[in-house]
Amino acid sequence: MRTSSSIVTTESLSIGYAHQPALMENLNLEVQRGKLTALLGPNGIGKTTLLRTLSGIHAPMKGKVLFKNTDLAQYTRQQIAKEISLVLTDKPALWSTTVYELVSFGRYPYSSWIGQLSPLDHQKIEEAIQLTHIDFLRHHAVDTLSDGQLQKVMIARALAQDGDLLLLDEPTAHLDLGNKIEIFRLLRTLALKTQKAIVISTHELELAIEMTDCLWVLSCGADTLVGTPEELLLSGALSQRVSGKEYILNELSGKFEIAHPAGPELAIEGNPKAAQWLAHFLRKNGFTIVPKAAQTLHITDSPLQISLNNHVFDCFDDVIQALNKG
Amino acid sequence: MVLLILSVVLSISVGSVLIPFGDIVAYLFGSKDNHPLFATIIGKFRLPKTLAALTAGAGLSLSGLLMQSYFRNPLAGPYVLGISSGASLGVALLTLAGINLAAFTGLGHAWSIALSAALGSLAVFMVIMYASLRIHNHVMLLILGIMFGSATSALVSIMQYFSQADSLQRFLFWSFGNLGGLTWQELQVMLPLVGIGILLSLWALKDLQAMSLGETYAASMGVPLKKLRWLIVLSTSIMAGVITAFCGPIAFVGIGVPHLARLLFRTANQQVLFPGSLLLGMIILLLCDSIAQVPGSDYTLPINIITSLLGAPLVISMLLKNRNVKSMLS
Known part of the structure; x- marks a missing residue:
């Protein structure tokens, strides 16, 4: 099912760490341009490891990650930096750094050997700031931002890095509902506007159904479920996969319902x-x-x-x- | 910059013999008709001492900045992480255990002492760096540094215990820290080596900026982590090692000056902090040295005493007051 808009495909990919059993095996996934893909699965299943493997920071155990039809292992770190950017869960411990400076870190792969920024660099930083609507924050110190604001700044930094693939590890964790929706909407708009491919890992299935173009549902001991959220709901596969003893995914509403024990x-x-x-x-x-x-x-x-x-x-x-x- | 020039002049003027200000300026601008005694004092003692203070101040502060930025640890520094102790070990092996490196390599005394100190620093730093790849905890890293410091001091103590009185005395004086005892020959070794260290660290500047987001972010932006590690290890070992070799251990300049630079310039931008720490380091060590001369008296206090007396309260107040430092350590 490789299409022309495909940017990353994995071939029988196994992920995990040396001297340990593989976390996930035989993954055949595809990431498309202009689409927001959500990666779902329980804690510890390997979502972060999959993102790290797709970003080339972590080597596959088996199989390949093909980026633009070439094995990612053949790219240099510097080449990858210009193609793929990350937003991680670790909160950077930065003090006395302004939002503009933090976004400018994204230009690292392009700036001169001593870190001097060119007019083009400043233009890209400006674009990233406009796209993420953080103009009003540009002179603020990073350590004074709220969690939601900081997340947008980190997304702006990733945008400034100007790759075609954006990988975000749980970008909505620790955010309130309003901020969660805002981040999802922002990412979706970015994917459409910039035609970048965006992959996020998340625990927000309901929001992912609502706001993303494609779901990857990882689960233990079962094949990864891949598809358009609506199609997965229609076929019943999604509900079957994610419903548990305590809760079920309503196939009509796409919302979780608590399964109450039977009574009178x-x-x-x-x-x-x-x-x-x-x-x-x-x-x-x-x-x-x-x-x-x-x-x-x-x-x-x-x-x-x-x-x-x-x-x-x-x-x-x-x-x-x-x-x-x- | 103005402050730097002022402290240079101050440092040259202060000492047990009072030299009129006019004579100093005249000497510095190459005038030949100075009082010959003044010329000798300035040329043989004051100027080398001032140059040593400039070099040591710059090199130590820069090592501190590099280590704090690389480890993202506000309390890192050549003294805290045991790099200076490594240098001590190298020097002790030379002066106390009597390993004759000069005869081995055909190098002069100044070179061999620099080499042994730099190697001692390098050895300790490489172990610390290796450990840091496994330990990602700020406090653990500091504890590790302290442990290494203690272990190397113990080794040095063993050598002290078994060594002759005169070499013991020499080593003891060295360990007080002294900017004044350098000959022009030694300066000719120290200056270029520290210069190389500064140039090497300039090369790491951009990578360190990216490192402030953490190692994974840095890797994702294409920072060559291995190269960076070697650059940091080499440049700080050369700088801290060589400076410690010639001036003795000088505490708190490495850890304190980068913080002062951050406070003063209110930025985490390495392109500002780098020259800022260099300048501040020079100024502060010159001032400390001037204080050590106890102006108006014949006494000269060991420089390490002054930097410790001023530096320790600074670090303590930093720990208590600065919430950024606190949050970085928790």
């Missing part, structure tokens, strides 16, 4: 939105909601009224009390 059965009638949240509440409290049951609750909202066996309640808590008594 109840049926609910009434306005759909109200019925849905009453069902949610009752499931959480140990009941199972079915279409038809011995007991049926009726709900209306505005004003909130729930009737059960000729009793009327005006709040969810009272319903639970009555159910537990009876």
Whole structure:
């Protein structure tokens, strides 16, 4: 399935560390230009190692990484630096460094032997700053930034390095939801605008379904699941792969649901939105909601009224009390 | 720069014999009609001492900057990591154990002492560097340096215990640190060697800037890590080793000056810190030396005492106050 927009392909790639069993074996993956790919999998499965291997920093155990149809092992470090850039999880311990200076580090592969920047370098730094919307931060000291801001600055630094492949290790870890969405959106826009290929590792499956073009789901003892999120949901493969005892991935919504243990059965009638949240509440409290049951609750909202066996309640808590008594 | 010139003049003027300011300026500008005594004092004693202070200040501060940047450890420095102790070991082998390197190699005394000190430094630094590839913990690295320092000091002590009184005395004086005892011959060895060290470190400047993001980032930007390691090991071993060989161990200049430069210039940019540390190092060691002369008296205190007395409080206050230093160590 190699296409013209393909930039990296792996051939029977095994990753891992010397004198240890391989973390993942026989990976045949493809990264495409202009697309945001999300790498998912439990902790310790080898996501970081896979990213390091794709970046050429870590050598494959077996197999090959082909970058632009040439074995990555044949590139020099300096050549790779101009093609592939990284955003890692380690927080750089920098003091008295401004955002502009940090972004300018990305020009290392291009600057003179003593580190002098050319007008072109400054132009690329400027572009990276504009693309990541951090113009207002340019003179700030790096150690005064919030986590979300710092992540954008690190992405800008990677952009300034001006490669065709961007690899990010858990760029949304430790961020609040708003920042997570912002980073995902930024990366997606960057992939489209710059036609770079971007691969991120993440634990945010729901956001990845929502915001990325391609998923790689690594799991222990199973082939890596690869595909467009929507297609993987449609086929049921994704839900099957990621659902567990405690939670299931809803194939219709693409959202996780907690799997509650079965309890006494109840049926609910009434306005759909109200019925849905009453069902949610009752499931959480140990009941199972079915279409038809011995007991049926009726709900209306505005004003909130729930009737059960000729009793009327005006709040969810009272319903639970009555159910537990009876 | 102005400050540097002022401290140079100060350093030349201060000493047990009072030389009028006018005579110094006249001598420096090549005037021949000086008082012959003054000319001798300046030419034979003051000027070599000032040059030694300039070289040692520059070299030690730069070694400190290189080590702090490479290890990303604010407390790294030639003294703390045991590099100076390595030099001591080399010198001790020469002066105490009586290994006659000069006869071996046909080198002069000055060269052989420089060589043995540089080799001692190199040996210790290579072990530290090797260990640092396995240990990525700041505190562990420092502990390792201290352990190496202690071990080499113990070896030196053994040699001291078994050595003759006169060579013991010579070694003891050396270990106090002294900028004043250098001959022009020794300077002719020290200056070019430290110069080579400075040139080598200039080559590492850009790589060190990239290293400030950490080793993986550096590798991803194409920093040749192996080359960089060798550059750092070689340049700092040459500089710290040779300076220690001729001036004795001088504490706290290597660790303190780069911090002063960071505080003063408020930047982590190596292109500013490099010349900044060089200049500050020269100025500070010149001033320390002037203080050591105890102006207006006949006494001269060992330079190591002055740098330690001034440097120790500086490092302590840095540890207590600077949250960046604290966060880097945790």
